[in-house]
Amino acid sequence: MQNREPCMIAAHKGEITVVVLLLPFMAGIGLGLGYPGASAAALAIALLVSSIFFALLNFGYAKLGIYKIRWLGGLLVTGILLLSGWLATVEHYELNNADHFSKTPAQYLVVHINSEPKVKGDVVRFTADVVQTIDKGKATPTSGTLLIAIKDELATNLFYSEELLIPVRYAPVEPPYNPGEFNYKRYLANKNVYYQEFLYPRQYQVIKAGKGNPVIAYALQTRQNLVKKLKANMHDTTAIAVASTLILGYKADLSNDVLQAYSKTGTIHILSVSGGHVAIIFVLLGWALAFLNGNRRGKIIKAITIILLIWSYTLLTGFSPAVNRAALMISMVICGKTFVRYINSLNLLAFSAFVLLLYDPFLLLDVGFQLSYLAVAGLVVFQPIVYEWLEFKNRVTNYLWTACSVSISAQVITFPLSAFYFHQFPLYFLLSNMLIILPIIVIMYAGLLLLLLPPIPCVSTALGHILEHSILLMNKVLYYVEQAPYASISKIWLTRTEHLLLYLIIIGLFYFMYDKKKTWLLKASVVTILLFCISISLKKVRSSETQSITFLNLRKHTGIVLKNGDSGVVVTDLNDTDKTYQYAVQPGFDSIRLINYRVIKLADNIRLPWFIKQQNMLQFFDKRILLLNQTMSGQSIPRNLHIDYLYISDNPFMDTIAMKNRILIIDGSNSDKYIDKLKNIPVNCKILKRNKSISIASKP
Structure with a gap:
């Protein structure tokens, strides 16, 4: 069995000092993001006073007997770090600049x-x-x-x-x-x-x-030249796009179909150049420079060379947070090993986060940054626990289980965040990640050789062939997994509270697996699961009992959603394949888990138990809506006709008498001049143009 680092759940906070210090700094950044308009001068003065007071207490530590008040030093350090994070964020907030x-x-x-x-x-x-x-x-x-x-x-x-x-x-x-x-x-x-x-x-x-910056300009130009080299030695456009993304972090040519396939199979992480890619390069460089291991000077030269080359690759891939984190961590690991010093992995992770957040506090809100750090933290903390679930004496089986434990740990810790942001969870992530291990290694090494070697016709052609067909094979495998039944759970819409509850459940259960004596953790996790289920159930019950009319803001298009519990109708001039529909209409259905709905065109007629559409007249239970547009040009509206809402589009003729005592919904297809005229009429106007959609509750 391979030697592994022990479980990194520290028995004492002294083992993870940097992690403990990072938390108040992050809290300060959170305050800065919540209150960016705070006075930078006041924060700087408070920080200076706290720092001076802390320094004075340290000088009089023994004389004043401060050691008897152990919590005072920790409180001051926490305050200093919190103020530092807040001040760094306020200073970074560009709208605070007087010369903006x-x-x-x-x-x-x-x-x-x-x-x-x-x-x-x-x-x-x-x-x-x-x-x-x-x-x-x-x-x-x-x-x-x-x-x-x-x-x-x-x-x-x-x-x-x-x-x-x-x-x-x-x-x-x-x-x-x-x-x-x-x-x-x-x-x-x-x-x-x-x-x-x-x-x-x-x-x-x-x-x-x-x-x-001339260095960045050179790196970007070099990356473009390398992308051209990939295109010159490969033929399939999809394979070229994946190779450019996977090896160089160049995502411009990646299609939505490819992104969807990788996302639904839980392998989207390989399309973001991050720790795994840097680790592969680290292993390759370690093997290539192994001849320098003979003496201390050689080890130092090897360490410096690897660090410089890793940062060169980081620069080439666009300095993404994930690559920066990986490069920082590996650089510190290399330094630690070179000088024979052990450093806790969580401290390395926290230190790299501190450096990046000090440079750009807004990275704390970056999804890639959050997922990257959570994934590595999951590997450090949870992977040893998962690995202990099973034991294999066979070397190959043990290696496969180690890879599985890595995938499980990373997926479990990032699941709540992925579900919160991307609203889906891949069920076959373990299978997908196991199937792409070998292709990824072949792709990375073949691609790097192709890019680093000078153009040699036979060699370049052979490497391009290997690279292209490895990618096509990997894509084909992932497409099969994507099309399999129940490949993913979609339309997951969590509130922030539910998102937090999920993390409490995961952390509580894993900590109980680590220390089964803490039975209170298991009880607390069960209570948290119950609260999570109650929240989901209440949300579903409220949705099933809701009847509402929503007038969407689709700019120059029409969109009216009529919801009756779990069923619904959308009246629109858009096709369900239109980008505007998929971007602005479909997410609304998904967010309320509305599965049974129909798309009705403006020229269509329909009759349901709770909804009728006849030409331009809509009736939803007891509410009536008249679509007033160019198709009604020259037609008068009967004065005694009961109409609750007049939906006005395309600058139709104004029948000011018919508009009285009715609510006007004015969409974005009307001109500003036309809207201004309507505003001057003493009627109840609700304008959609450059405003949020209007939702009105309706009961049968």
Whole structure:
């Protein structure tokens, strides 16, 4: 049986000092994210006073008898770390900067592209640093980050570090308007981006290049050249996209079908260059430089070489949080082994998190950062416990069980977070991860050899063939698993409370498995499971008893959802394959587990026990809705006709008399001028354009 590190659940908090110190720092970041407008000066003064007081107490430790008050030192350190995290977050929050571009009137902006432009369809997207505003010919230095999207074929040639001159057309990022819709505004805010701008041809001008970090520019250019090398030696576009993503972290060419297959089989982690990829490179470098193990100087040279090469690879893959964490941890492990010192793995993990969060506190909200650290923490803490469940004397069987215990530990600890963010759980994750172990190793080593070796026709062709067919084989296996019955549980929508309860259940049960004497943990876990089940049941009961009408904000499209318990109807002009439907309508159904629903087109008629649609008239129980659009042009609305809601779209003729005593729902297809006219009429108007959807409870 192989030698392994013992279970890392520390018997004493002194074994995981860095972990204990990281917690108040993270709490401070949480306060900063919740209250970013706090005074940086006040926080800095409080931090300085606390630090001076702590230093004075240490100088008078024996003289003042402070050692008798053991908790005082810990309290001060906790306060200092909490204030440090809060101050770091407030300082990092770019809207607090007095020179932020949004606070300066301007006609034009000078921006530096600070990320690799991504092409999707005919639109190029990237973030840029706003370095100047220009107003009436006067340039003013500014700061801040702007998300820019350009619909122009020539924009595909834009590159990191180029300087652009653009007009001031930016606007705040819009929030989600419909139930269950992805919160893109929060996603960008978590990256410290709050404004976006959409441009068309001839609305931007490239001023100069080379305004960014030359090391990053070189790395991105090198990565693009390596992607071209993969394309030159491979033929299948899907295989090329997977190879570029898996080896180099270049995700621009990855299709949604491939992402879905990897996501539903629990193998999406391999498409994010992270610890596993860095570990493979570490093993390869360790084998290649084994000849330096003969003496101490050779070991030091080997350690420095491996660390430099690992960080070079990290730079090449875009400095993602997962790769940074892995590179930091492996660098410290290498240093520890080189100087024959043992360091607790949880301390290494916590230290790397502390360094990254000190650089960018907003990483605490990054999903990749959270999943990465949770997965490694699960491996360190839970994997030894899972491994002890079974014992195999056969070497091969033992190796397979070790791999299974790794997969189980990582999947269990990340399940609540994955379910919370991605609303699904792959049931065959263990099988999928076992089936791709060998292909992944072949893909990584064949790909690295292909990219590192100079172009040798026969060798490059052979490596490209091996790489391509290994990826195609892996994809085929995963597609089979994806199509298997009950491959995944989807439409999992957890509240934050349920998410927390799941983690309490997992931690409690695993700790009980580690120390079975703590029977109170088992009892507490059972109570927590009961609370979780009650929460899920109440949510389901409330949903099954709800009758409601929801008018969706689909911009220039119509969307009305009529819910009767577990059944529903959506009246819309969209097809269920349309991207807008899948992005803005479908998530709302999934979030309330509405499975029995029908999509009704505007021209269709239907009669159900609780819903009738006849031309432009809808009746949902006792509520009536009239669709007032261009199809009713020239038709008058009977004054004595009972109508609860007039749904107005496409700027129809205004019958001001018919509009009285009725609620008007005005969608985004109407012009601003038309909406302004309606506002001047003394009627009850509810405007969907640039507003959240309107939901109205209705009872039979």
